[in-house]
Amino acid sequence: MNAVKLSLNRPQAKDFNLDAGTVLAIKSGKINEFNGSKSVSLMTSSMINKDPDLPEAYKLKGWFDNSGFKEDFKSLKGSSDGGADLNSKESILARKTIQQVNDERLGYNEKPDYFNMKATISFIKTDNFSYPACQSSDCNRKVIEQSDGTWRCEKCDKNYEKPKHRYILTISVVDTTGQLWLTLFDEHAHQLIGMTADELIEFKESDHDNKLKKFVNENISFNEFGFRIKGRLDSYQGVDRARFQVVGLSKIDYSVEADALCEVLDKVSVN
Known part of the structure; x- marks a missing residue:
């Protein structure tokens, strides 16, 4: 239900x-x-x-x-938000390469484009990855620090002792055909990093960023993932560009990958 x-x-x-x-x-x-x-x-x-x-x-x-x-x-989720199993054979066979995303100009249409892809994380921006948000579970609005040290949410008309930080994480991914920038919001960034945004801020501040960079390089960067992507048109200073948001994320199941590859190879006629 x-x-x-x-x-x-x-x-x-x-x-x-x-x-x-x-x-x-x-x-x-x-x-x-x-x-x-x-x-x-x-x-x-x-x-x-x-x-x-x-x-x-x-x-x-x-x-x-x-x-x-x-x-x-x-x-309740939309049918195209990545609720499907990204490691199913059907999802694997429906993947796009980054070159195909660019050639088909996905993300430049009037309505958002949804697609699957497999890519390796090449870079994670750790300088600015979150924003201070309202503590209420029903509100994701940004809160503003007041002169008395509290944080105010205008939507809820409340002040809080501290904010709950939520992710806006930017990553670079690559495959054999190109590179793409992706944005992950709180749910999927938490899934990728394995920490809440508040925990990651505390982790970062504990060792002047060196500890964080080592953690990212050893545990996340250069690993391959399956992604469900939402591409939408955005305009910045009068220039149209596509923005890509992760709406589904999974680790690679190599046994299913092998089965899907075998199915592709079986369809290739050998002369």
């Missing part, structure tokens, strides 16, 4: 008090996508109806009261 986050503005949140199991019908809500996960936010024009008199609402209510409350819910 899937769960989706609903964001309310301040007046709506102030009066929002519902029991678990209440069915909501939302009209004119805004669907947001971040890092592949989807959420819904209410606009000023949005309408929300509690326990609507609809057959679908009665069915949903009955399911939740009888068994649904015991279910484990997963975050």
Whole structure:
């Protein structure tokens, strides 16, 4: 079963008090996508109806009261966000090389392009890899340090003693055909590094960066990974360019790689 986050503005949140199991019908809500996960936010024009008199609402209510409350819910993700197994034979055979990404101008289309690839990490930027974010689990907004030493989130209208740092990690990857810059946000950067952004900051500050560079070179750089990439068009100073974000990441399963290669070779006719 899937769960989706609903964001309310301040007046709506102030009066929002519902029991678990209440069915909501939302009209004119805004669907947001971040890092592949989807959420819904209410606009000023949005309408929300509690326990609507609809057959679908009665069915949903009955399911939740009888068994649904015991279910484990997963975050709702788009079908192209990398939820598929990157080590499946189908995903491996569908990979693009960096040369193909450039030749097909992926990331320059009106809608985002999604593709798989296998590449080796050649460089990780460790000078600026995170930003101070709100402590709330439902908010990823950047917080600003105040004169009294607290950190303020304008969205939540709250001050915190300290921020929760979230990744914006930039890496360079290469394959036999070229080089590409990728961005990893918090979930996938954490998966790659094996530490939270706060832990990595503490690790970096413990030895004036030398310790961090050694850790990156010995554990991450020059290793090969499978990637699910989202390419989208961006404009900087009037110049269009493609930006590439990692929305799926996996270590290479060489046994499946070998099976996929054998399938390719079986299709090659030998004269």
